[in-house]
Amino acid sequence: MKLFFKTLMPFAVAAIAATTLHSQENDQPIFKDGEAQIVPAFDTPSTWIREDLWVETEFDTDGDGELDRMHVDVTRPLQTESGLKLPVIYETSPYYSGVAANDPNLFYDVNHEIGAQEKPIANGVVVRRGKRPVISNSLIKTWIPRGYIVVHSSSPGTGLSEGSPTVGGDNESLAPKAVVDWLNGRAKGYKEIDSKEEVRAFWSTGKVGMTGTSYNGTLPLAAATTGVDGLEAIIPVAPNTSYYHYYRSNGLVRSPGGYLGEDIDVLYNFIHSGDESKRAYADSLVRDIELKNGMDRATGDYNDFWAGRDYLNDMKPMKAALLMSHGFNDWNVMPEHSYRIYKRAQEMGIPSQIFYHQNGHGGPPPMKMMNRWFTKYLHGIDNGVENDPKAQIVRENDARDQPTPYKNYPNPQAEDITLYLGKSTDGAGTLSIQKAKKSPKETLVDDATVSAKDMMKASTSQNRLLYLTPTLKDELHISGTPKVTISVSSSKEAANLSVYLVSLPYDEGKGIKITDNLITRGWADPQNHASIRKSEPLKKGEFYEVTFDLMPDDQIIRKGQQIGLMIFSSDSEFTVLPKPGTELTVDLSKTKITLPVVGGETAFSNTIN
Missing domain, CATH: 2.60.120.260 (Galactose-binding domain-like)
Structure with a gap:
């Protein structure tokens, strides 16, 4: 099947005029007061180019003897077709292509004595949804008009990406790394999941920023811990930075708020929306051996399995500028997740800031903060964002876009x-x-x-x-x-x-x-x-x-x-x-x-x- 005819043909006429458009001065990013501004020439969704492809990784986690390929979509202004290069804002997720139903039988029954043998959980049936080439529409209306290209990818073993979900395993860090490498010309992209016809990111400056919320906020950190060149800045929102801290607490088996009885194998079942013909292989090796043998619901102890899914242990190569965001009353992914990473990043000398609000799960920083962050580290505009207050805290009765600045968090006083x-x-x-x-x-x-x-x-x-x-x-x-x-x-x-x-x-x-x-x-x-x-x-x-x-x-x-x-x-x-x-x-x-x-x-x- 040919990939592009449904998505690029509507733009064929407009593409003829691309050279003329690009020659105009307003076909370049515009900056004011240290922020990227909306450019009218970019703010024309009907002319945006949308395409999908597969990026080759350095791992094989579905057992077919071939390196896994990740499904990627790209949305970019028409002007990039005729020579304009722009930085990329990138979000990756295991959720884009569908998840299992919210069925109580898919969770552990927690009504038992501590340490008692539990009955096995049911295997949820994930029904894949979504049509190619669009993986997600998130971010595009916000960032493309401001002079960015937006890229999405599905995590290993989800949607049309090959491989297996591992819920914090190495492949979930290496998959977004491969996409960043492709955006910098260091990895191969292909028109089809099984083709040899390559696709190159000729429109990319090579500078990439990542963001996302919850699991989608975890993966920017996962990518950053690889130290991949080109990943300049990340804005994780309510990220899960340690699966032990998500499913355990000081040796105690403790569920995330709102999901009583969930554990790491439950989440695996919830997201495994990939190729049905390869699910049995992944289930038998990842879920039924690696996860089951390592998670230890009987004692709740920290062990090497959990240590391998704790991004604090992987931060040594990290260099991407870090803007963290979290809610103090997030009892799903609790506020310690962001603070522990922010504290270590500061100790490492990585440019770091933190935004906390008083609400629950989710909640990105105000647009002004995000804009300044990406403007500095992706467009290279010297806006002094690194000298802004290290911490912005939304007080109890204030609007989320009106945080109170502090020299740091915790308050130095x-x-x-x-x-x-x-x-x-x-x-x-x-x-x-x-x-x-x-x-x-x-x-x-x-x-x-x-x-x-x-x-x-x-x-x-x-x-x-x-x-x-x-x-x-x-x-x-x-x-x-x-x-x-x-x-x-x-x-x-x-x-x-x-x-x-x-x-x-x-x-x-x-x-x-x-x-x-x-x-x-x-x-x-x-x-x-x-x-x-x-x-x-x-x-x-x-x-x-x-x-x-x-x-x-x-x-x-x-x-x-x-x-x-x-x-x-x-x-x-x-x-x-x-x-x-x-x-x-x-x-x-x-x-x-x-x-x-x-x-x-x-x-x-x-x-x-």
């Missing part, structure tokens, strides 16, 4: 203060910078049928322990990553441990935002008190010190609120759900929370005195 727990009376204990005179041991009873929200609302509850600061007489700004140390014993050899940092009293009604009551949260497995790499059964009555980070945050707690540390066991939205009855006892004298407060202990004391 934040200092860690340590708060200690005091004896409970009337349903809550104390949380203070002074150690309480009486710090006994207190017990809660696990019951996964009681939601965390109900525990927060309750004045008393046997299912949680709650410790509160005095009422705040002024606002208090928290910026950074809280850390808890909890001395805990369990009536059983395994137990969940969940911790929420909350703002009370609890508000209900219209107009209430998630930030009004939830500050941040975290989860851990007490069996991993010594190391996330090794679980050991808990001995009844023996106390273990468990230290772990909560999710990073930047929030201003309102005057009139109390900050609360809520400790409980099973979390009905995130953890395995054993039968009620496990007792956890906390030794308050050895339990504490470290809180990053702007202004430190002085600011905290001033708000409560």
Whole structure:
């Protein structure tokens, strides 16, 4: 089948005039105030050239003995047909060509005792959708009029791309690398999936920027960790930077928010939309051996399998300028994912900035930030973006396009203060910078049928322990990553441990935002008190010190609120759900929370005195 006749013939007449068009001055990118402007000559969708092709990679993951080829589409202004070269904005995804249905049978049943044998999950049937040559229409209306070419590709084993999905395996990094190499003349592109007729990116300057959200935001980072030349800048939005951190938490089997019972093999089944005739091969090797043998749902321990799917471990070759974006209340891909990569990039001297908002999953930076980033690193315009504030934080009641600039994140004025727990009376204990005179041991009873929200609302509850600061007489700004140390014993050899940092009293009604009551949260497995790499059964009555980070945050707690540390066991939205009855006892004298407060202990004391 010939590839281009349906897509290029409508432009044949216009192409005759391309030389004349390109000779006009307005057929070049235009910049103002450090940003690429819309060029009328580029802003004519009816003349855009759209084509698809296959780029050859350096791997074979579908077992046919041939190097896998990735399906790629290109959308570019007509002027590139007659000599104009432009930089590329590129997005790649496993989702473009269809996914499995959202069927509960495709997820693990989490209603069982911790570590118990689980029944196998069903294999979802992915129905491929979409017609060639268009893989996606994302980005094109935004960036082509501003003087860019837009490229998309389907990930290995999805859509019309060859290979197998590996959910964080090396081929998912090498596939976009191959496309960047092709855009720079270092890899081969072909008109058909099985042809030898080559296609060259004669219209590319070789400078590439990548962006995308969620899995599509993970893949720009994956490509950047290869150190591929030509990938100048990336803007990952809510990226999953470690599959361990996505499916586990400090040794605990913990689902991403909204997807209780999902794990890495579930995601594999969800996205595997590639050639049906090759699915059995990939299923048998990748899903049923590599993923099943490595994921370890029984213990939740960190191991070499998970280390190989943690992009923090692969960052040494990375050099692409990094603009991260994330929501502090993203409980699907949690905010730690971006911060851990941003922090390392800064340590490496990579140009880096971070944008955080107060909402949930997704949410790119304001267009102005993205435009300045790509203008600098793809068009080479000296707009000084590297000197802009390192962090832009959207405050609680502000519009997302009106962030507050900070010198960095966490706020450089934040200092860690340590708060200690005091004896409970009337349903809550104390949380203070002074150690309480009486710090006994207190017990809660696990019951996964009681939601965390109900525990927060309750004045008393046997299912949680709650410790509160005095009422705040002024606002208090928290910026950074809280850390808890909890001395805990369990009536059983395994137990969940969940911790929420909350703002009370609890508000209900219209107009209430998630930030009004939830500050941040975290989860851990007490069996991993010594190391996330090794679980050991808990001995009844023996106390273990468990230290772990909560999710990073930047929030201003309102005057009139109390900050609360809520400790409980099973979390009905995130953890395995054993039968009620496990007792956890906390030794308050050895339990504490470290809180990053702007202004430190002085600011905290001033708000409560």
